[in-house]
Amino acid sequence: MTRVSMEGKVLNENDALAAELRAEFAQHGVFAVNLISSPGSGKTALLECTLEAFPKSRRVAVLTGDIQTDADAARLAKYGFPVRQITTAGACHLDARMVRRALEGWDLSAIDLLFIENVGNLVCPTSYDLGEAKKIVLLSVTEGEEKPLKYPGIFYKAELMVLTKIDLLPYVPFRPEVAIANARSIRPDIAVLELSSLTGAGFEGWIEWVEAQLARR
């Protein structure tokens, strides 16, 4: 139907732009990751801890997306790395055009690692390629172990699932092994990390994962 073909057209245009971005990232040696999760799963908190852990010499930059407010950019800017807010003004996801625009004026050859924090939404961001090398899905242990089955799209496309807020495990009915089995029933080779940005538990595993990706770039 008309609507579907319009959506198809928008996605095709986005894919073309994303392919250009991907080529540029590759050319300049930028490792770009696209962080996707529900609202409040802890994307910004993970990035805060990550930026805090990095030496100041780390060539990292962040684009952070939200429908309204630049609160996340304000939270992230204080670590001294380049951070820009993308405000989507109602759109439920980032697209390649927004990323392209937000990158304007940045020297990509000065960036090794680019975090793109998507709008909090487990559904729509899945369909929009941003030129990233990898998608990462975050799932907080408060959200329920069945979420990979209910939102299979993102768990199929993500190479890493980060189970967040594991400090809350004693208080919530969530079995990590069930969530992991559910995710692997969608994508058998999905990597899994478990961590808490509040306590720092499991955080070394995340930094190791990031460093390994950078080394392999």
Place this chain on the structure above:
Amino acid sequence: MTRVSMEGKVLNENDALAAELRAEFAQHGVFAVNLISSPGSGKTALLECTLEAFPKSRRVAVLTGDIQTDADAARLAKYGFPVRQITTAGACHLDARMVRRALEGWDLSAIDLLFIENVGNLVCPTSYDLGEAKKIVLLSVTEGEEKPLKYPGIFYKAELMVLTKIDLLPYVPFRPEVAIANARSIRPDIAVLELSSLTGAGFEGWIEWVEAQLARR
């Protein structure tokens, strides 16, 4: 742009269908509510407790939306009330057409209260009128007190905000009064309830709210 006008056309068609549904609900005395939240905020858990609390004579029915799986309908069916799953097959929200189709064969004059549990998504469901009398937004205390500012659309349209999972308040950096002030900066008259479906705390307030709506119908 073409895309916007296509979206406008889809929304106009949806609004027309939703107006028809609203008229039918009114004609048959059905009080319909549209529950909207992030994935994992506890919509299904709230409905489980609600159905469990109701006397079997209560004329209540549930439509529950998900992208994949009929897990929620299975969870909710065991209380003995009519429950139907709407599987959106990828769509990030319910629309009026899906609701219309799911109602087929149900005698509306036998239903006083219809819960429509939307797809877990704080953004897209906001734009799609389902003919409901009221929208309710759920926000779990694990999601962060700034969410009303980041996702203002739904907090503007909802008449009630339910703060869920308050049993976790001792363990998370969440001040209910800040979340409420944020929600009221978007919609000054939004009603607020705080509850835990796990412990039952605050649950009477919710049942009272529902009964008051039914009495006022």
